[in-house]
Amino acid sequence: xxxxxxxxxxxxxxxxxxxxxxxxxxxxxxxxxxxxxxxxxxxxxxxxxxxxxxxxxxxxxxxxxxxxxxxxxxxxxxxxxxxxxxxxxxxxxxxxxxxxxxxxxxxxxxx
Amino acid sequence: xxxxxxxxxxxxxxxxxxxxxxxxxxxxxxxxxxxxxxxxxxxxxxxxxxxxxxxxxxxxxxxxxxxxxxxxxxxxxxxxxxxxxxxxxxxxxxxxxxxxxxxxxxxxxxxxxxx
Numbered sequence: 017x018x019x020x021x022x023x024x025x026x027x028x029x030x031x032x033x034x035x036x037x038x039x040x041x042x043x044x045x046x047x048x049x050x051x052x053x054x055x056x057x058x059x060x061x062x063x064x065x066x067x068x069x070x071x072x073x074x075x076x077x078x079x080x081x082x083x084x085x086x087x088x089x090x091x092x093x094x095x096x097x098x099x100x101x102x103x104x105x106x107x108x109x110x111x112x113x114x115x116x117x118x119x120x121x122x123x124x125x126x127x
Numbered sequence: 128x129x130x131x132x133x134x135x136x137x138x139x140x141x142x143x144x145x146x147x148x149x150x151x152x153x154x155x156x157x158x159x160x161x162x163x164x165x166x167x168x169x170x171x172x173x174x175x176x177x178x179x180x181x182x183x184x185x186x187x188x189x190x191x192x193x194x195x196x197x198x199x200x201x202x203x204x205x206x207x208x209x210x211x212x213x214x215x216x217x218x219x220x221x222x223x224x225x226x227x228x229x230x231x232x233x234x235x236x237x238x239x240x241x242x
């Protein structure tokens with residue numbers, strides 16, 4: 017059974033701070049890793065994907081992958097109140113195009 | 128990039144009734160996915176559909192469910208004899224490219240409420 021685990025939170029950070037969201041996965045053969053943002057009542061929105069160990073930066077977002085430790089993280093720099101949402105981690109097993117989702121971490125950025 | 132559209136946005140039905148949820152893709156996309164998300168729970172994969180055939184399905188996707196592309200454009204998810212536990216958000220998703228892709232973009236979803 018492939019598992020993707022996230023702390024449900026809420027993670028509360030002040031505006032302008034760095035928010036750090038973490039995710040661990042059980043399938044060592046996993047190859048593709050995604051972060052989705054989901055506002056309440058809305059659909060998941062793909063914001064980052066990473067396939068190789070290390071960091072990948074896109075604007076204020078940085079995804080970090082460590083396959084040896086089986087974790088992937090998302091850093092949000094200069095957090096804004098509009099970043100307040102649930103962040104879903106999703107992982108594809110090797111050779112699969114179907115993601116397994118975590119339950120998500122609720123992020124609250126307070127002014 | 129334009130996303131998919133889904134109709135209806137909210138469907139209320141009585142237990143035991145059949146519902147049909149619709150998804151309108153970008154015209155040149157051949158792959159399509161259906162997911163559901165029960166309130167407060169994980170997004171769960173239901174089925175993938177490629178070129179008018181089921182490509183892959185989860186254990187959730189039992190005989191109660193079916194998918195079609197009835198008119199060559201819309202994709203439909205049919206749920207027969209709905210149960211209370213079918214109440215959820217149902218999302219369709221498309222790959223980033225017209226072929227298959229790891230990255231998927233979700234439609235706005237249909238909220239299904241079974242009474």
